[in-house]
Amino acid sequence: MSGLVKFGSTFLCSVMQAPQLRPEAASSIAEGVDHLYFVLTFITLFFTIAIFSTIFIFMVKYRRRAENEVPPDIEQNLPLELAWTIIPTLICAGLFLWASSLYFENSRPPSASTEIFVIGKQWMWHIQHPEGVREINELHVPEGVPVKLTMTSEDVIHDFYIPAFRVKKDVIPGRYSSLWFQATKVGTYHLFCAQYCGADHAEMLGWVYVMSPADYETWLASGTPSQTMEKTGEQIFNKLGCASCHQPDGPGRGPSLVGVYGTEEELQGGGKRLVDEAFIRQAIINPNSVTLRNYPPIMPAFRGQINEEQVLQLIAYVKSLASEERNSNGK
């Protein structure tokens, strides 16, 4: 039995080496997904061949030999019916458990992820690193480090797809979606938009560059803009006059934003909400939908006033306020 398993896995590995059957596997989850894929392929081939050859054998063996032939009456066979109901059910249950646990693992980013921001826009990808470096249709990431992408769209639904990493997630206007991966191989890989988004959908593509961590640091340092996202966010914060109400040490007309990220706040009309990226975005774009308790609903809505990139920069700034506060508490 163990010999059989060993033979099976060796065979699987040799098939997986064949070129042109799978794209390059360049992330920590790719091999796991490929194993499942090839096992599914074998199940498909097995049953297809089994059905085809059974039909073929029956067709030859039981071909009509005389025009008035009357074949025997066979109605049904309960054990057989149960067998071919239960065996596929067991196979499906096994596949479900395997695929789901793999998905479960693959969906959860490790906590110490580097965060990069992605904005989809007809028909290009805007990418911003927290350090301030911006890219269009290119994504540079370090090898061996978990990277978390936080993504949104300026217009329609896009989909961020890196086949070599076996990851894909819709990029949806008005929401943040996230995706994580850990690249395992230095190289250049396709980046596709996988959700139809209009005229130049097929041109909304780019390249992912996986670099060694040292190269990545050099690359980050050599990028043109030297200002971090939170710094840009602070400038926007001041330019829009946010600080006149949201004073750092309270009590302005709006709540202080220091230390607010990651806490739970009580809303007007009851209920609590976790202050995360989505909440902050909503509070900027459509503030009256999330007015806090004990504060008047007087904040103007910034929908249409600022773009998604600026919202992300503001969020980066608000998050930085939180961490400064925690740092000073620690002291």
Added chain:
Amino acid sequence: MSTATLDLHEVPTGSRVNYLNAQYGVKSWLLTTDHKRIALLYLASITLMFFVGGFFAVLMRLHLIEPQGALVQPETYNKLFTMHGVIMVFFFLVPSIPATLGNFLVPMMIGARDLAFPKLNLLSWYIYIIGAIFTLYAVISGGVDTGWTFYTPYSSSFSHTSVIPTALGVFITGFSSILTGLNFVVTIHKMRAPGLTWFRLPLFIWAIYATSIIFILGTPVIAITLFLLGLERLLHIGIFDPAIGGDPILFQHLFWFYSHPAVYIMILPGMGVMSELITCFSRKRIFGYGFVAFSSLAIAFISFLVWGHHMFVTGQSIYAGLIFSVLSFMVAIPSAVKVFNWTATLYKGSISYDAPMLYALGFIGLFTMGGLTGLFLASLATDVHLNGTYFIVAHFHYIMVGGAVMAYLGGIHFWWPKITGRLYPDGWARFAALVIFVGFNLTFFPQFMLGYLGMPRRYAVYPAEFQVLNVMSSAGASILGIGYLIPLIYLTWSMRYGPTAGPNPWGAKGLEWQTPSPPPTENFEEIPVVTEEAYDYAHTTVTRG
């Protein structure tokens, strides 16, 4: 099966009055309430739509021969795949078997003279035609480029093409489906011949019954969804567009709540046809009648609960993903049960290789592959990689073209002598079945590979490394296109020049074979009395004639 006393061979077909020659003239067709004539009206209209939709597909495949696109601008390509999808799904596949074969056969198979509501039946066809005119108008007025899925907010706020006429066409056609479904359900409940109990019904009737339930329950949802889409586009009510406070994912939930069951609208009637063909050409009772019948109902029921598997990568919660995944695996089981039972029906049978049987065997093979590749998409971890790629395109074409269209053609070939009273050249028909089988596999098998390699669907241009597989697929498409033209030619030819068919050229059981070909307007001289189960080939010899 019945006690029809009429000697069918005495009256030569040419001089006998039947539903085709009972009346002449355009008016006699356009105002007919005869279910058989309405079936032919549908047959002509959906055949036209099939070749319009097919023409778009041929242009797409020609365009994709070169990575940079060989034929049209990306905007045009986007319209081609949209119109191909809209026309094939809503104007060919959904009405295909139910509206043509279903219309013709439901009353004949249950020993009735017509459907329960003959005028409503004619109204269904007119509604279908009005819907089709709107959609064809959209094609002429510049086309539509949203994809057949009409995803918001692209369709509601960004596309500059004829979204409203197209959606209106689909909206209107939906009512034709609802009315047809209603008509079938009432007919099957109330108008079965004496002695024809539920468990003596041919399995085609069970399949049409299950399909009708989906028509009635599912179609209103797509109608509401498209209505809301129209409101959003015209009046900006803020339901789907996040820029004005809407939720674009809500559209996907509503859309797939109908459109996943719609897949079973397309395949269930095909499964019904299979059961008729396999039994007739192996002269066997269906293996496991109860299992095959109830698996249709199980599929219809579960199909309403799996829509979320289209949305695994939209940011749906992990737990919702798990539930939709397990339900999607569950829907595979009754489909597998059917395949095993059909195969087992062949065991110790008396198998003949007439053309309809070749289509039927082609169906089993292609449907098996289509179904099994569905497991890749029900599996969460692999779906993430495969969603939105050519793998999906290949998978649903194996189900809808390899499955539904093969079954449709098999059914048309099987009942053609009954419908027209003429025989077609069997050699050509077998040849066409072979050409279609080969062309189909060459077109769509490479697309599975393209999908895993990561090529997204709906791409007007593509990276050069995908070219070889794309060229193979395009080559297959041209073979497939020819394969579909051959039956069009010989079937049309046979209507005038084909040899006259007897009442039962295949030696089949079933009430529809116990009346002349073509049947008289009232179907049966006397309403038959049924005394035995369906497919009882073992106890009485039926001779071809």
